[in-house]
Amino acid sequence: MFRKYQLLIVDDEEITLEMLAEFLGEYFDVTACTNGFDALVETQEKTFDGIVLDINMPKMNGLELCEKIKENPQYEYVPIVFLTGSSDVRVIEEGFSVGAIDYILKPVVLEELYIRTKNHIQLAKQSEKLYVKQLQINKQLEESIEKLAQCKQKTTIDIEDFDKTVATIQDYLKEQKNLLATTKKLSKL
Secondary structure, X not given: OOOOOEEEEEOOOHHHHHHHHHHHOOOOEEEEEOOHHHHHHHXXXXXXXXXXXEOOOOOOOHHHHHHHHHOOHHHOOOOEEEEEOOXXXXXXXXXXXXXXXXXXXXXXXXXXXXXXXXXXXXXXXXXXHHHHHHXXXXXXXXXXXXXXXXXXXXXXXXXXXXXXXXXXHHHHHHHHHHHHHHHHHHHHO
């Protein structure tokens, strides 16, 4: 069975929050908060696949909240989409610098918000799978390198043993040759 993605929505305007939660609730398992403090608590109690934040909120704005969320290693790669009524490039740039992956201007086109949020979550999940696969490949590579190093060491030891054996045989053959030469000399007497 398909599990709905967990989505946290934070907006201090209750009418906007209800509208977003109702629409996005059709596609995601939504948790809605009206302020940054409650949202921060939610992120510590639950793991979300994506987060939608209003930038302009009292007490703790979306930028501050985003920064605090991103301090938690489990949210390092969770996509955060900002909602803002401002087209001020400095605000948008600051949003990206604290960890947002996208922003949408208000008034929000709900279908656009859904598509962007879903796509960002899916990309994050795919990136996570690739990261895990890369870790597995790195581990296998490290194990292979270790086995090769052990084989090389064993081969080096075997070659050293082989060289000693060859030297012993050569010494033995010299002794036999000398013994044969001595035996020939004695047989001529």
